[in-house]
Amino acid sequence: EVQLVQSGAELREPGESLTISCKGAGYSFTSYWIGWARQMPENGLEWMGIIYPGDSDVLYSPSFQGQVSMSVDKSTNTAYLQWSTLKASDTAMYYCARRLGRANHHSNWFDSWGQGTLVTVSS
Amino acid sequence: QSVLTQPPSVSAAPGQKVTISCSGTSSNIGSNYVSWYQQFPGTAPKLLIYDNNKRPSGIPDRFSGSKSGTSGTLGITGLQTGDEADYYCETWDSSLSTGVFGTGTKVTVL
Numbered sequence: 351e352v353q354l355v356q357s358g359a360e361l362r363e364p365g366e367s368l369t370i371s372c373k374g375a376g377y378s379f380t381s382y383w384i385g386w387a388r389q390m391p392e393n394g395l396e397w398m399g400i401i402y403p404g405d406s407d408v409l410y411s412p413s414f415q416g417q418v419s420m421s422v423d424k425s426t427n428t429a430y431l432q433w434s435t436l437k438a439s440d441t442a443m444y445y446c447a448r449r450l451g452r453a454n455h456h457s458n459w460f461d462s463w464g465q466g467t468l469v470t471v472s473s
Numbered sequence: 474q475s476v477l478t479q480p481p482s483v484s485a486a487p488g489q490k491v492t493i494s495c496s497g498t499s500s501n502i503g504s505n506y507v508s509w510y511q512q513f514p515g516t517a518p519k520l521l522i523y524d525n526n527k528r529p530s531g532i533p534d535r536f537s538g539s540k541s542g543t544s545g546t547l548g549i550t551g552l553q554t555g556d557e558a559d560y561y562c563e564t565w566d567s568s569l570s571t572g573v574f575g576t577g578t579k580v581t582v583l
Contacts, residue, residue, distance in 0.1 A: 395561050395563075396574065409570060451523075455505075
């Protein structure tokens with residue numbers, strides 16, 4: 351069974367840094383893209399980007415380029431989402447998900463999702 | 474704001490049918506496949522449809538998907554109270570070189 355288990359809720363102050371994690375199990379972690387999505391309170395899903403654990407290739411959505419960093423640790427089957435300087439507007443639920451489909455991205459979908467990590471940024 | 478537009482809400486009585494549209498452009502839906510997700514409050518999204526019209530194992534055939542030109546459509550027949558949730562479309566945008574979600578649609582069973 352494919353499982354993605356995310357790290358727990360975080361409370362930070364503006365200006366602080368943060369890294370949240372997403373640990374994959376039950377499949378070949380390095381063979382599938384992992385994506386991240388943001389959901390701000392009472393809002394819809396936003397596509398942040400995807401990372402390929404096999405070679406750490408990353409594709410960021412233009413809206414999130416430069417705002418966050420994605421990385422992986424193949425030795426622990428874990429993907430990470432990092433902020434160097436948090437803002438109040440980063441307050442949201444963040445989901446990781448496994449991406450299936452074709453290499454050219456024209457046919458891709460998220461088939462398994464983590465439970466979400468709630469990030470609250472407040473002074 | 475999303476490049477994929479969905480109606481904010483749709484509603485119907487139990488047993489009836491609803492359709493949810495997802496309107497895009499030639500650079501996203503027009504040249505790529507559409508997937509659909511269901512999300513209940515406080516939970517992670519769940520894949521309902523991929524490759525425009527395919528259902529993962531375990532998804533009932535009451536849920537269907539289609540695509541025509543630059544629009545995708547999700548259909549739900551035999552509507553049940555348990556179908557009350559938010560629904561999102563998703564596709565790749567070849568111009569942005571990124572994926573995009575739709576604005577989301579809340580389904581209400583009257």
